[in-house]
Amino acid sequence: MTQPTPTKPVLLTVDDDPGVSRSVARDLRRRYGADHRIVRAESGADALEALRELTLRGEPVAAILADYRMPGMNGIEFLEQAMDVAPHARRALLTAYADTDAAIQAINVVDVDHYLLKPWDPPEEKLYPVVDALIETWRAVGQRPVDEIRVVGHRWSAECFSARDFLARNSVPYRYHSTDEPEGARLLEVAGASEDDVPVIITTDGGVLRNPTDAEIAQAVGLTVDPVADFYDLIVIGGGPAGLGSAVYGASEGLRTVLVERQATGGQAGQSSRIENYLGFPDGVSGSQLTDRARRQAAKFGAEVLTARDVVALEARGSARVVRFGDGSEIAAHAVVLATGVAYRSLDAPGVAELTGRGVFYGSAATEAPACAGQDVYIVGGANSAGQAAVFFSRHAATVTVLVRGPDLEASMSHYLIKQLDAIDNVVVRTGTEVAEACGDGHLERLVLSDRTTGEKQTVTAGAMFVFIGAAPRTEWLDGVVVRDARGFVPTGPDLVTGGAPPPGWSLDRDPYHLESSVPGVFVAGDVRSESVKRVASAVGEGAMAVTLVHRYLAEQ
The missing domain is CATH 3.50.50.60 (FAD/NAD(P)-binding domain)
Incomplete structure (x- = not known):
């Protein structure tokens, strides 16, 4: 039997200038024509109609490139409506240099992935890298129907909020049903549960979890919770920007690396709706987007990422650095990077x-x-x-x-x-x-x-x-092992050396390296480090720098 020919993903361009429209379509066809269908339109209205027809025919739209200045409907207005028709398509804005500021300010409205300045010659340097990134992101996210986890609960249940927040921050798609609605009540009955059991989570294979812990949710939805080995070159504790930076650089440089995260990768930065002063993202990037890219990058280089694992103790056993989890299990490594970040302080007011x-x-x-x-x-x-x-x-x-x-x-x-x-x-x-x-x-x-x-x-x-x-570090579990300051942050390097003497218990002939704690081979990066700069860029930089110092430490062993 003849198999149907797979449908090529569509790259759609819209520009009211016929010459520019033909030019961008020509450049796209030259690079992507073998694997994609190039569709062009010369107005926002025509492009929306084309999108509707493509959707009805079931043709996937990978990316949309829209001109900013178009009569009747400008690029921002078009992309805003296009999101409703083709929500999975990645989006880029074509703009002249004079319109750059306006484009950047408007970009937040439609969550545009990139913008391109006209002219884009040579396309090998200015057009294709952007389109490559759009296509790569679209492929990673996909346009396949997604089986959704279903969460049943109360609007004002703290436990239900915690479960939904955990799923969302770990990029697990789910659909929420309130017990006040007919579908929520029906699902409770089908699951054999009551309102006292909420949140009730129904997995894609029909499994039912009643008021589960984060670890139980993680296990049920396919997140990695158990390490594949007992010993690594590097354990990174904490999945914020500093921890992800260490995981990417450690794994990319050949270290057997595992990242351990208590709740969800991204940390506080991962919850930011838009970070606009991060180098290389002039139109801003959401914390979830930045986190997702970093997590995929770490996985690409072979780093393991464990979720919903609470680290409760750190111990030095000879040359090994041992990390103990809340369930009593352990893993060990030659070196550790502490990147546990900080938690928001509790608001001390009645109620x-x-x-x-x-x-x-x-x-x-x-x-x-x-x-x-x-x-x-x-x-x-x-x-x-x-x-x-x-x-x-x-x-x-x-x-x-x-x-x-x-x-x-x-x-x-x-x-x-x-x-x-x-x-x-x-x-x-x-x-x-x-x-x-x-x-x-x-x-x-x-x-x-x-x-x-x-x-x-x-x-x-x-x-x-x-x-x-404000924020406070979660470092009580390090008490008696690693030196901390009066506020619970971890001092490193020169801050540990007082009067020319190394910290108590220091066993090496040299002083601690710049990001090294009072325990040799245990490094600190990001907000948890004493006197660190509380910015995403500096946290990523410290995470990368810590890996360089890990290599130096390992060379001494």
Whole structure:
């Protein structure tokens, strides 16, 4: 029997200038014509019609390249509508140099993957690398029907929020059903569960989990939780930017590398709606996009990534560095990189602890964005993470109020974010203000705000509150093994040498390397390191630098 010919993925271009339209189609056909079908249109309306026809015929659209300046419907407007028709297609904007600023500012609206300046000669340097990246990302994400995990729970259940947040941060697709809806009630009955069992998770093969732990969820949905070996060259503890940087560089340089993450790769940076000052991404990149790329890059070089594994102890046994998990199991390595990052500090006000996960959230909690539609949302904190969250939730909520204890934002937030917040109509910044109390019957309904200067209190209606108030390291498990400072951060290198003497217990003739802790062969990178720069770029750099020092340490053994 003759097999049907596989459908070639489509590359769609739209430009109102016929000459430019033919030129870009010609260049694309020259490089990609053998494996892709090139479709061109000369207006946004024609391109949308072409997309609809392709969708109806079941032809996959891999990438769309749209001109910014088009009459009737510009490129931004077209791409915004195109997302509804072909949501899996990757998107790039063609723009003249004079329109670069406008294009970058508008890019957040439609989550464009790249933009290209016209002219793009030579295409080998300016066009093809961008299109290669679009196609690679599309292939990785795919356009295949995805079997979805189903989560059944209550809107205001902290346990349900935790389960959905875990799945989302680990890029596991799922569909949420409330027990208040007929489908949610039906699924509970089919699963033989009750409302007391929520969250109930139904896996793609029909398995049922009742109020599971993160580790149980990870195991059920196919995330890697168990190491394949007992001994490695390098163990990286923590999956934020620093840890991912170490995993990529360690594995790419031939070290048998395993990364261990307690919850989800990306850390705090992975929850950022958009990072706009990271080198090489002029139009910004979301934390999840950056994390996904880094995770795939680490896997490409052979690094193992273990999820939902809680490290509870570190021990030096001769030349081995042994890591113990919460279940009592162990793995060992020649060297370790501590990249555990930091956690947001708890907001110490009456009612907050009781309502956490029920309208009060730490970090951006992007899964809650749809529920914030029409609500008054409050962001607590004045650093970049708070500013990024305010920009993100402004697209969903009726109002967003940023509460800052200090007199202004200039001391703690990047200038570009302050300008963005000033330009958003439904965002208000209240300085000199703190939360005195969180109130509500089973979920957050009101906040009591206090003016730090006058002491005057005001009660406001609140649909959700997201807290970003500084950070603390989770390093108690290192007590008695690795030297920590008074705040729990881990000093390294020269900071350990006082009066020319190495730290207590130091066994080598040399002083600790720059990122080395008080235990030889245990290195520290990122926010958990004492006096580190709390930026994504510096964390990635330290993660890479730590691997260089690991090689130097291994050469001594």
